[in-house]
Amino acid sequence: MLFTIASREYRNLFLSPLAWAILAVLQLILAYLFLTQVDTYMGLQPRLAGIEGAPGVTDVVVAPLLQTVGFLLMLIAPAITMRTFSDEKRNRTLSLLISAPVSMSDIVLGKFLGVALFFLTLLLLIAAMPLSLYAGTTLDTGKLAAGLLGLVLLVSSFAAIGVFMSTLTEQPVVAAISSFGLLLLLWIIDWSGNSKESVSGLFAYLSLQAHLEPFLKGLFSTTDVAYYLLLTALFLALGIRRLDQQRLTG
Amino acid sequence: MDTKILIAVENLYRYYGHHLAVDAISFELAQGEVLGFLGPNGAGKSTTMQMITGNLAPSAGRIAINGIDLLDRPRLAKAEIGYLPEQPPVYPDLTVLEYLGYCTRLHRVSKGKRDQAVTRAMQRCGLDGVGKRLIGNLSKGYQQRVGIAQAIVHNPAVVILDEPTVGLDPNQIRDIRGLIRELGESHGIILSTHILPEVQATCTRVQIIHRGRLVFSESMQTLQQRLSGTSLVLETAAPLDTAILQQLPGIGSVEALGERRARVHFNDANPAAAVAACVDTHGWGLVELALDRQTLEQVFVELTCSEVDAEAAA
Numbered sequence: 021m022l023f024t025i026a027s028r029e030y031r032n033l034f035l036s037p038l039a040w041a042i043l044a045v046l047q048l049i050l051a052y053l054f055l056t057q058v059d060t061y062m063g064l065q066p067r068l069a070g071i072e073g074a075p076g077v078t079d080v081v082v083a084p085l086l087q088t089v090g091f092l093l094m095l096i097a098p099a100i101t102m103r104t105f106s107d108e109k110r111n112r113t114l115s116l117l118i119s120a121p122v123s124m125s126d127i128v129l130g131k132f133l134g135v136a137l138f139f140l141t142l143l144l145l146i147a148a149m150p151l152s153l154y155a156g157t158t159l160d161t162g163k164l165a166a167g168l169l170g171l172v173l174l175v176s177s178f179a180a181i182g183v184f185m186s187t188l189t190e191q192p193v194v195a196a197i198s199s200f201g202l203l204l205l206l207w208i209i210d211w212s213g214n215s216k217e218s219v220s221g222l223f224a225y226l227s228l229q230a231h232l233e234p235f236l237k238g239l240f241s242t243t244d245v246a247y248y249l250l251l252t253a254l255f256l257a258l259g260i261r262r263l264d265q266q267r268l269t270g
Numbered sequence: 271m272d273t274k275i276l277i278a279v280e281n282l283y284r285y286y287g288h289h290l291a292v293d294a295i296s297f298e299l300a301q302g303e304v305l306g307f308l309g310p311n312g313a314g315k316s317t318t319m320q321m322i323t324g325n326l327a328p329s330a331g332r333i334a335i336n337g338i339d340l341l342d343r344p345r346l347a348k349a350e351i352g353y354l355p356e357q358p359p360v361y362p363d364l365t366v367l368e369y370l371g372y373c374t375r376l377h378r379v380s381k382g383k384r385d386q387a388v389t390r391a392m393q394r395c396g397l398d399g400v401g402k403r404l405i406g407n408l409s410k411g412y413q414q415r416v417g418i419a420q421a422i423v424h425n426p427a428v429v430i431l432d433e434p435t436v437g438l439d440p441n442q443i444r445d446i447r448g449l450i451r452e453l454g455e456s457h458g459i460i461l462s463t464h465i466l467p468e469v470q471a472t473c474t475r476v477q478i479i480h481r482g483r484l485v486f487s488e489s490m491q492t493l494q495q496r497l498s499g500t501s502l503v504l505e506t507a508a509p510l511d512t513a514i515l516q517q518l519p520g521i522g523s524v525e526a527l528g529e530r531r532a533r534v535h536f537n538d539a540n541p542a543a544a545v546a547a548c549v550d551t552h553g554w555g556l557v558e559l560a561l562d563r564q565t566l567e568q569v570f571v572e573l574t575c576s577e578v579d580a581e582a583a584a
Contacts, residue, residue: 024376112357114359115323115353117376118325120348120373121346121376121377267324267325267327
């Protein structure tokens with residue numbers, strides 16, 4: 021049941037030009053960045069060759085690329101998730117799902133999975149760029165894998181937050197802006213309070229970006245994994261509660 | 271007749287904030303019944319239907335679908351229901367076939383039977399030939415039919431239709447009414463509508479809801495008897511004489527409605543034959559002789575307007 025809803029959601033995204041536009045634009049921009057990064061590395065390479073323990077191609081090309089991917093996905097994730105529930109509410113189609121023998125958690129998880137699957141497709145296309153480097157050189161596979169895993173976790177939290185925001189309103193644009201606001205806040209939250217140790221500790225823990233960085237350095241830490249999983253679970257639970265509560269308040 | 275109770279609703283209440291929208295409604299629906307839900311706007315029809323289909327949680331009360339409690343085991347209970355809300359819940363971006371296929375999967379129709387179920391629902395709702403068209407490009411009437419097809423595609427025990435004929439042209443309305451009667455033979459149907467003749471044409475039982483309360487609940491048969499008139503309206507070509515009519519046997523009183531029109535009240539048997547013969551012998555020339563039935567509309571107005579007036583006066 022979950023997968024029925026998920027696959028419908030996934031295919032629905034491709035019915036609108038939005039998904040295609042996002043795929044195309046993102047791919048274009050990232051390809052440009054990737055090429056400049058490769059170019060920079062080509063320039064640096066002779067000098068790096070002389071230094072022992074110098075950063076390799078994975079550090080110079082792949083890590084910055086993946087970091088940019090994380091940032092760009094934050095910008096576009098709300099556009100993908102905004103319609104999940106707001107559209108159904110506005111078109112009064114949600115009652116189709118609610119009248120069907122499907123639980124609320126199936127509905128929310130299905131929508132989430134569908135959107136997450138879209139992000140995975142996006143990441144897969146993006147991953148093709150660093151992978152193409154294998155044609156000419158060798159990469160630090162562990163680092164690349166860690167970086168991609170970090171992004172997968174990151175986008176799953178984007179998807180959960182976006183889906184939850186979409187349950188709150190009938191207006192897709194409102195859903196998009198509010199989820200963008202929340203994502204941006206969580207992204208930059210560790211920028212503040214650098215001076216005060218106690219506050220910055222908490223803020224740094226909450227930051228979406230701060231937990232991505234270790235992954236990009238090839239560091240796989242359960243703290244970071246747990247952070248993303250908790251964030252995702254929290255907003256999915258909130259989404260389910262929100263739908264349940266709507267049955268009560270009407 | 272084997273009357274299986276498909277829906278049992280007991281003491282259903284629903285508050286919106288402090289506003290009581292549904293007040294202690296109880297009723298049952300048996301297999302083979304088509305229940306017409308009538309009521310003015312805002313009477314609580316849609317709210318009741320939304321509660322029966324699990325779209326709204328009742329503030330208090332019990333709902334059992336086919337003997338399964340909706341609140342305890344919603345999944346099992348919902349599998350027995352097909353629901354068409356006021357606005358058909360259709361996705362404009364999908365084709366009719368895609369959409370109905372999705373509905374069968376949502377309703378857990380087993381894999382092998384899906385295509386058959388979709389084909390049958392499309393046939394019944396007159397959707398042949400539009401299967402590959404986008405729902406968003408269809409006319410309102412066709413979208414409404416897709417909505418109905420969605421409600422019956424999984425062959426549920428109970429079909430709940432909220433104003434199913436809105437936006438349809440007269441031919442389509444006839445088709446849909448026929449479909450509802452046909453479905454009513456094997457399923458239980460609840461039908462809400464503003465159109466009173468529709469209820470008379472399709473329903474086997476009528477319930478009128480007013481201000482959240484059930485104020486009227488009769489089977490169509492009893493209703494017909496109640497409604498069967500006690501007066502005849504007579505119109506003739508030449509001026510008639512009420513005094514002569516008065517003397518006919520079985521006639522209570524004759525009320526002149528004009529020179530050539532009269533209303534004939536009678537007590538027991540319908541004296542139409544005698545009246546016609548009388549008109550004939552006096553050479554008045556019969557133009558019209560009709561049984562004046564009390565219509566459902568009158569009952570409806572009686573039940574739903576009196577209180578409004580009383581309140582307006584207060």
